[in-house]
Amino acid sequence: MADVAPATQQPELNRVIGPALLLLFVVGDILGTGVYALTGKVANEVGGAVWLPFLLAFVVALLTAFSYLELVTKYPRAAGAALYTHKAFGLHFLTFMVTFAVMCSGLTSASSASKAFAGNFGSAFDLSLGPSSGFAVTAVALGFIVLVALINFRGVGESVKANVVLTCVELTGLLIVIGVGAWALGGGNGDLSRLTEFNTPPGESVLLSVTAGTALAFFAMVGFEDSVNMAEETRDPVRIFPKVMLIGLCVTGAIYVLVAVSAVALVPPSELGSGDTPLLKVVSAGAPGFPLSVFAFITMFAVANSALINMMMASRLLYGMANERVLPTVLGKVHRTRRTPWVGIVFTTVIAFGLIWFADLTALGGTTALLLLCVFTVVNVAVLVLRRDPVSHKHFRAPTVIPVIGAVACAFLASPLSGRATADYRVAGVLLLIGVVLWLITYLSNRFIPGTISRT
Numbered sequence: 001m002a003d004v005a006p007a008t009q010q011p012e013l014n015r016v017i018g019p020a021l022l023l024l025f026v027v028g029d030i031l032g033t034g035v036y037a038l039t040g041k042v043a044n045e046v047g048g049a050v051w052l053p054f055l056l057a058f059v060v061a062l063l064t065a066f067s068y069l070e071l072v073t074k075y076p077r078a079a080g081a082a083l084y085t086h087k088a089f090g091l092h093f094l095t096f097m098v099t100f101a102v103m104c105s106g107l108t109s110a111s112s113a114s115k116a117f118a119g120n121f122g123s124a125f126d127l128s129l130g131p132s133s134g135f136a137v138t139a140v141a142l143g144f145i146v147l148v149a150l151i152n153f154r155g156v157g158e159s160v161k162a163n164v165v166l167t168c169v170e171l172t173g174l175l176i177v178i179g180v181g182a183w184a185l186g187g188g189n190g191d192l193s194r195l196t197e198f199n200t201p202p203g204e205s206v207l208l209s210v211t212a213g214t215a216l217a218f219f220a221m222v223g224f225e226d227s228v229n230m231a232e233e234t235r236d237p238v239r240i241f242p243k244v245m246l247i248g249l250c251v252t253g254a255i256y257v258l259v260a261v262s263a264v265a266l267v268p269p270s271e272l273g274s275g276d277t278p279l280l281k282v283v284s285a286g287a288p289g290f291p292l293s294v295f296a297f298i299t300m301f302a303v304a305n306s307a308l309i310n311m312m313m314a315s316r317l318l319y320g321m322a323n324e325r326v327l328p329t330v331l332g333k334v335h336r337t338r339r340t341p342w343v344g345i346v347f348t349t350v351i352a353f354g355l356i357w358f359a360d361l362t363a364l365g366g367t368t369a370l371l372l373l374c375v376f377t378v379v380n381v382a383v384l385v386l387r388r389d390p391v392s393h394k395h396f397r398a399p400t401v402i403p404v405i406g407a408v409a410c411a412f413l414a415s416p417l418s419g420r421a422t423a424d425y426r427v428a429g430v431l432l433l434i435g436v437v438l439w440l441i442t443y444l445s446n447r448f449i450p451g452t453i454s455r456t
Contacts, residue, residue, distance in 0.1 A: 026248030028167030034220025037116035040278030045213035047199025053213030058253035063406035088382035112364035119276030124296035181262025184286035212419030380407035
């Protein structure tokens with residue numbers, strides 16, 4: 001597929017994003033469901049040293065960020081991993097699978113956010129769900145995803161300036177956890193000795209527990225790659241992107257480590273790892289007088305925002321793929337009055353229903369990380385392949401060793417060698433199989449049914 005120059009009549013996107021707004025976008029996109037919901041699940045893997053997997057996940061994300069920075073400054077266009085994969089390898093099916101994996105990661109992320117929302121909903125309204133709590137939480141999560149679908153169908157005008165408000169709310173919740181931890185530890189409460197404890201399952205090495213925890217904690221670091229899609233709306237992206245993305249990653253990495261330290265110092269790892277509201281337990285233990293319903297609402301807002309953004313991304317990506325004739329065209333249908341891709345919204349919502357019903361929070365978070373680690377492996381290799389494609393303008397260039405280490409690290413964390421749960425592969429396999437079937441249907445219809453290749 002050759003690159004096509006944009007038509008002269010086609011207006012360019014408005015370059016309104018400066019360094020401050022871009023930084024808030026990067027930070028806001030990373031913050032969210034991962035740390036709010038999965039801190040306890042990571043504690044189940046490693047014990048008290050829960051901060052270590054978050055630190056290692058930050059390092060792996062930082063390595064991959066260097067590859068993204070070289071590519072986004074080299075090709076400052078809003079396409080991300082799909083563009084880089086196509087330019088590097090020129091394989092239509094591989095480009096499709098990378099794009100579909102990104103879409104599926106949005107669905108698993110939104111589904112995990114729905115589960116986290118349901119857990120905090122029960123805490124916020126002091127609901128006693130009784131012995132059927134599992135079914136009740138699932139019912140609330142399903143109801144929430146329906147609400148997200150309805151908002152998505154109606155049409156939500158997301159803007160970077162609105163993201164400032166959302167980021168501030170999400171950030172406030174995490175700063176409350178850090179502040180409560182500092183207050184409690186300063187008053188002689190808590191136990192910092194837990195930070196060096198590794199509670200590994202019988203017969204499992206500390207190294208395997210740490211890598212398994214890192215493979216799960218990586219879910220908390222995803223999101224930074226979305227910012228490359230803002231390249232065409234950023235002022236001087238070649239100059240701004242490297243500094244802003246690296247600062248944003250470092251800020252969020254520091255926040256996550258501090259949250260993990262506060263969490264395990266105030267709540268024993270075994271207690272932290274039970275249930276879907278770990279940070280609510282931290283606030284309760286460190287500041288018993290703090291109105292927990294307020295923090296539960298902050299958490300609900302943070303994960304609700306993550307769910308809405310991811311479901312919007314998934315439905316729009318599905319719509320775009322259908323318009324490019326790489327998925328059945330019916331998935332690209334737009335509602336006449338609402339002007340939203342209603343078939344794509346219904347399709348992605350049905351898949352989210354299945355994920356919520358059949359997969360638990362840990363598997364959903366792990367699958368999100370697995371899918372994106374596979375995508376990041378491809379991107380790290382693509383940056384090396386594209387070194388043979390020079391461009392006329394100056395751009396950021398990562399030291400060659402960084403994408404090499406990044407590719408190896410991402411591939412390792414995506415592999416069974418890292419101790420990743422088999423449930424992650426089952427969920428990811430089902431999702432990607434759906435993608436293969438859809439691609440095959442489209443390929444056969446475009447090849448053998450007259451009139452399907454040309455656009456209407």
